[in-house]
Amino acid sequence: MKSEIKTYTRPQIKLLLIFDHGVLILGAAFMILPVLMLLQMTTMPDLFNMKTGPSLAIGDQLDDNFRKAMFEADGFSGANTGVRMLWNSMILGLGFAAGKIVLGMMAAYAIVYFRMRFATFAFWIIFTTLLLPLEVRILPSYEIVQHLGMLNTYQGLIIPLIASATATFFFRQYFRSIPEELIEAARIDGAGPFKFFVDILVPLSQTMIAAMFIIMFVYGWNQYLWPTMITTDEDMFTLVRGIKQITQSLEGTSLPEYGRANMLALVAILPPVLIVIFFQSWFVKGLTESDK
Amino acid sequence: MAQVTLSEITKVYPNGFTAVHPASFDIPDGEFVVLVGPSGCGKSTMLRMIAGLEDISQGDLNIGTRQVNNVDPADRDIAMVFQNYALYPHMSVRKNIGYGLKNRKIDKDEIDRKVREASTMLNLDDYLDRKPSQLSGGQRQRVAMGRAIVRDPALFLFDEPLSNLDAKLRTQMRIEIKALQRRLGVTAVYVTHDQVEAMTMADRIIVMNEGRIEQIGTPVDVYNTPETTFVASFMGAPPMNLMAGNIAGGKLRVGEEPIAYDNLPHSGDVTIGIRPEDIVPDERGDITIDVTLVEELGAHRLLHGTIAGQDISIHVDKDNMINTGALRVSLKPNAVSLFDAITGKRLT
Numbered sequence: 001m002k003s004e005i006k007t008y009t010r011p012q013i014k015l016l017l018i019f020d021h022g023v024l025i026l027g028a029a030f031m032i033l034p035v036l037m038l039l040q041m042t043t044m045p046d047l048f049n050m051k052t053g054p055s056l057a058i059g060d061q062l063d064d065n066f067r068k069a070m071f072e073a074d075g076f077s078g079a080n081t082g083v084r085m086l087w088n089s090m091i092l093g094l095g096f097a098a099g100k101i102v103l104g105m106m107a108a109y110a111i112v113y114f115r116m117r118f119a120t121f122a123f124w125i126i127f128t129t130l131l132l133p134l135e136v137r138i139l140p141s142y143e144i145v146q147h148l149g150m151l152n153t154y155q156g157l158i159i160p161l162i163a164s165a166t167a168t169f170f171f172r173q174y175f176r177s178i179p180e181e182l183i184e185a186a187r188i189d190g191a192g193p194f195k196f197f198v199d200i201l202v203p204l205s206q207t208m209i210a211a212m213f214i215i216m217f218v219y220g221w222n223q224y225l226w227p228t229m230i231t232t233d234e235d236m237f238t239l240v241r242g243i244k245q246i247t248q249s250l251e252g253t254s255l256p257e258y259g260r261a262n263m264l265a266l267v268a269i270l271p272p273v274l275i276v277i278f279f280q281s282w283f284v285k286g287l288t289e290s291d292k
Numbered sequence: 293m294a295q296v297t298l299s300e301i302t303k304v305y306p307n308g309f310t311a312v313h314p315a316s317f318d319i320p321d322g323e324f325v326v327l328v329g330p331s332g333c334g335k336s337t338m339l340r341m342i343a344g345l346e347d348i349s350q351g352d353l354n355i356g357t358r359q360v361n362n363v364d365p366a367d368r369d370i371a372m373v374f375q376n377y378a379l380y381p382h383m384s385v386r387k388n389i390g391y392g393l394k395n396r397k398i399d400k401d402e403i404d405r406k407v408r409e410a411s412t413m414l415n416l417d418d419y420l421d422r423k424p425s426q427l428s429g430g431q432r433q434r435v436a437m438g439r440a441i442v443r444d445p446a447l448f449l450f451d452e453p454l455s456n457l458d459a460k461l462r463t464q465m466r467i468e469i470k471a472l473q474r475r476l477g478v479t480a481v482y483v484t485h486d487q488v489e490a491m492t493m494a495d496r497i498i499v500m501n502e503g504r505i506e507q508i509g510t511p512v513d514v515y516n517t518p519e520t521t522f523v524a525s526f527m528g529a530p531p532m533n534l535m536a537g538n539i540a541g542g543k544l545r546v547g548e549e550p551i552a553y554d555n556l557p558h559s560g561d562v563t564i565g566i567r568p569e570d571i572v573p574d575e576r577g578d579i580t581i582d583v584t585l586v587e588e589l590g591a592h593r594l595l596h597g598t599i600a601g602q603d604i605s606i607h608v609d610k611d612n613m614i615n616t617g618a619l620r621v622s623l624k625p626n627a628v629s630l631f632d633a634i635t636g637k638r639l640t
């Protein structure tokens with residue numbers, strides 16, 4: 001007897017596929033719409049934006065707005081150009097991420113690998129600081145920074161923010177998953193605490209560090225309240241904080257420069273997006289995989 | 293190379309659990325000692341105390357002429373091979389092997405030379421630039437060995453290094469490790485729960501149970517004259533038959549069945565131990581066994597049955613086509629071990 005194997009192409013499955021993708025595309029479009037709106041408005045003259053708001057028209061002001069956004073300042077000193085603010089944001093983002101990672105790793109290292117009394121207790125204390133974000137302690141923090149003379153400095157911008165329960169927590173979990181035998185092998189190989197950290201732990205944590213870096217960079221980049229309080233000199237403004245300044249200048253005869261502000265907003269979105277795109281695979285690896 | 297001396301070494305874990313009761317033994321220079329016992333008996337604990345990875349609660353440990361109780365693992369002049377190899381995943385084979393030397397501030401050319409030497413010895417020359425994840429289990433095991441031998445230690449420590457390998461590779465590595473140890477002449481302590489490994493590799497076997505040393509002796513000693521019923525049942529596959537018996541008037545019996553032994557100095561209840569291969573089918577034998585099951589092992593056949601209501605196994609050649617039913621057997625000379633029925637200790 002001949003057995004026949006029939007292959008059906010199942011239309012239901014295809015429909016389901018189309019439906020799935022439809023939902024995804026819709027979601028994506030919904031998320032990206034504001035960005036497109038921003039983009040559209042940067043191409044129009046400010047007067048038009050003022051009168052009509054977002055529209056479907058594409059104007060010719062893109063390069064002009066870009067020039068204004070990046071190279072012109074609106075303050076008294078003329079220091080807060082887009083380029084300058086981009087630079088400041090970059091320093092904040094990088095410093096913030098690097099600081100949190102270094103500090104978090106060291107704290108986790110101490111908690112996991114050293115036989116301290118109250119290590120667990122110390123960890124939970126660190127952990128509970130999650131309940132005390134900067135906003136809660138902003139006045140005392142400000143006062144301390146002021147007393148230390150760190151207003152309008154990068155140190156003042158970064159250091160008060162870098163103590164991180166989140167990073168400590170993730171690194172702690174990660175370190176605990178590293179097999180005990182590896183540590184013992186290193187001990188027998190004569191690696192002291194410092195060498196073990198540098199030679200073994202840091203390289204092993206690469207993917208974790210990368211994942212943390214992305215999260216923390218974006219987090220630092222988007223800081224708003226703290227930079228607003230700590231920086232009054234225009235050459236210390238960050239992008240996120242500086243944009244506000246522009247749309248606010250309603251007084252006098254000048255129009256709010258929507259085109260320019262929107263352009264800056266777009267510029268402000270770009271670095272985090274690029275970082276996420278380029279480090280995406282690391283990110284996923286760091287949080288899900290452990291190649292030990 | 294060194295002699296190792298343990299006297300009254302004890303381990304009490306912080307939770308109060310005594311994992312190793314006072315244990316004393318010497319390991320002469322160059323000897324291959326195997327610590328064997330069931331899971332949880334304290335073998336690893338013992339080894340880790342020798343390595344310095346676990347504090348010694350009490351007792352003295354000497355490696356060579358030095359008391360090393362409080363010496364850091366790195367300074368005990370030992371090398372250890374772990375069950376999961378514990379290779380550094382981010383380092384190449386070359387770096388893995390050389391890492392210990394690098395930490396000892398030995399100069400680069402010297403490290404390079406030693407790594408090459410070790411890798412040649414272990415057939416790893418082609419893999420020096422690979423990462424551990426790109427190696428097979430056997431190769432990883434060799435890298436772990438390499439890491440141990442480049443350091444020229446006085447003492448090798450192995451904690452079940454072969455248990456992650458498949459059966460065939462295990463047999464092969466067993467021979468390689470033993471040969472390597474012979475060649476280098478380094479004293480070695482090897483932990484395993486596999487009694488075949490213990491028998492084949494050891495110069496001397498230390499059998500442990502529940503934190504206590506049951507017997508120390510050569511493989512032949514341990515196999516032929518087990519000191520306790522535990523050793524009798526642990527060493528050998530299939531294990532020694534252990535049956536409740538009785539001595540009255542110098543005569544030994546299992547139930548009503550007399551066993552060919554006269555003039556014994558003991559009397560009362562005993563445990564009788566007989567190796568399955570020491571029982572031979574014999575038409576004129578005076579012991580009758582009721583065979584209920586035959587197990588085919590290829591080269592051998594294992595007959596399971598009862599004698600006076602107690603289980604017994606017999607090991608026969610593959611050509612011996614015996615079937616279930618009553619079987620007359622006799623015993624080889626000196627086949628019977630007698631143990632105290634209560635303490636389980638061997639009666640002379």
Ligand SMILES: Nc1ncnc2c1ncn2[C@@H]1O[C@H](COP(=O)(O)OP(=O)(O)OP(=O)(O)O)[C@@H](O)[C@H]1O
Nearest residue numbers: 305307309311330331332333334335336337338485
């Ligand atoms: N840190 C510890 N605290 C308390 N008890 C422990 C600790 N480590 C091990 N033990 C106990 O000590 C006993 C011996 O453990 P050990 O690891 O030496 O066993 P082992 O003989 O190596 O067994 P296996 O063959 O399974 O590796 C076990 O009963 C174990 O539960």
Ligand SMILES: [Mg+2]
Nearest residue numbers: 335336337451
């Ligand atoms: Mg063990």
